[in-house]
Amino acid sequence: MKKYNFNAGPSMLPREVIENTAKQILDFNGSGLSLAEISHRAKDFQPVVDEAEALIKELLNVPEGYSVLFLGGGASLEFCMIPFNFLIKKAAYLNTGVWAKKAMKEAKFFGEVVEVASSADANYTFIPKDWSCPADADYLHITSNNTIYGTEIRKDLDVNVPMISDMSSDILSRPVDVSKYDCIYAGAQKNLSMAGVTVIILKNDKLGKAPREIPTMLDYRTHVDKGSMFNTPPVVPIYTALENLRWIKKKGGVEAMDRRANERAEIVYSEIERNKLFKGTVKEEDRSVMNICFVMNDEYKELEKPFLDYAISKGMVGIKGHRSVGGFRASCYNAQTIEGVNALVKCMKDFEAQN
Template sequence: MTRRVHNFNAGPGALPLAVLERARQELLNFQGCGMSVMEMSHRSKEFEGILDRVESALRRNLGVPDDYAILFLQGGGSLQFAMAPMNLYVPGRPIDVLHTGSWTAKAIAEMKKVAAYRLAASTEPQKFTRLPRGEEIEWNLQASFVYLASNNTIEGTQWQTFPAVGPPVVADMSSDILSRAVDVSRFGLIFAGAQKNLGPAGVTVVVLRRELAERADKNLPTLLQYRTHIKERSLYHTPPTFAVYIVGLVMDWIEAEGGVAAIEQHNAAKAKLLYDAIDASGFYSCPVEKSDRSRMNVVFRIAGGKAELEEKFAAEAAAAGLVGLEGHRSVGGLRASLYNAVTLEAVEVLVAFLREFERTNG
């Protein structure tokens, strides 16, 4: 096999090697049925069996209560920016938004087209280098729902504990779902594009308290109503069948690794190793306040933000087999995404590269 690189891309991100190998093994003939999952009818008993298994595994690994539906949709998190307010907004009850970065800004841009909202808190004045403190949040207890992004991939922040509040909480967990244990019952709706921790691009998982789906106006387009997909079990139209299948393989891998608790410990160890190396250096720096640092996306700068050195770092790292370390184009700098499938060995290699680059360029 051609040498595989250490993949630190922010998304699509790394997939477990065991998942890729199993997908390759089953690619031409899925469990003796004579065809690939990519070829089979979504109405076939084979695919319905896949869908049942994936839903059950997600429910088990996430700890999803019985009064919640699990949906496999399309359109990514970007569609959910509009679909959630279209279905859950109650006129006269503005949505409370916790604005913490670029992805909540994109959500607001869609939300305001279909609903009223207010900023319950924003850390834009702090350049999104931290999350709102409890005393800074001005809640409206009559809000239709509270909106937040659990992890901010561009800014490198992550909610370590979630606000306790009366209205339902809608959370974009696209970049940290299944990276740690979460009490699903504290949320009204969770959505996640698969391409970071769940599987490949193409499928979006929505976990929704069923009763909330009944808020939607029945005159909404059929495809844009959660109740449609609940009723039809994500088979109202052709779902992204192969992507759903890969999500199932990722669920198997998580359980083989010891479950979400083991994954959480693994992620904590990876993040600590990298942050400790950055903090111990006078050459690298992380702009994020320590209490709010993300375990998924470690952002850092060189010599206070020397662009030419950062470009050199990323290029030399890629040549050494460490790919995807450029910061987001909107902010620059460097970023290492440590999603579930990124190994501790990969982070150890990265830390060794950091030290060598500092030695030769510091």
């Protein structure tokens, strides 16, 4: 039986990316050594980093004056590194979910933090509107896609201060005006690579301004100066990211990824709206195209477990919703296929017919 991967992360990768990585793990560039055992300072590996960096800059149209880093620690480490390096006096945070809240918590160790708006009282079922950002904030931090709750900011905001964004679950899924951001960061395990590497895009002239001593490993300047090679980088995840970046370019770039994302989302959301068993969990205008969350309608609550079991029996993997929301979550990152979402929709229709 064919499996369809809807995991929220680590998540689906294109099959050719997995196969090409597997080949290099067996024998990297004909060296007789595995990619998993080579030195990160081997002459054959530096071109991997260089090409991956160049592709990110090309695909996202990154302006001059920005660096691209490949670091360990996940986005959660960046919650600390961001204020360490960028917070001078005051930072503004938009609270749209668990990860935004965690980022805000870390920033409070380094200076004044202003929560410009929050949808916590409504269990993060919408993106707050009609808020203002303090003009004297060093930056506004946003989480562009909320994996747990299924909301997304899919267009760059227009604000009066530089932005910093956690794009862990929607990076490279749409065009972005990088010039509006001092920093973009993303744990790669949702939309770019396997777990183990974090991609950071940062504006060089904003570094070194913070009024504090920064430990060497937590100072972005350390990694910019050494081209992500200050310490041993996650070699295999970086190579997988390179293969995925090549795949995105071959498929038409972020513009094509944007079209694919909207097409997939339209198929699933249309079925949620049509099917009498299900309902969405967030306001329509804020619905994520990456993480589609839905639950049983109240009168069919008792069918939640039977539907989950039925979907699993039909090859659907990872569609159980996060405990904060319940129900179901279909994560449709760049690698998700139309075949996959159609298979999920067929499950929903067939289960409705049976009940």
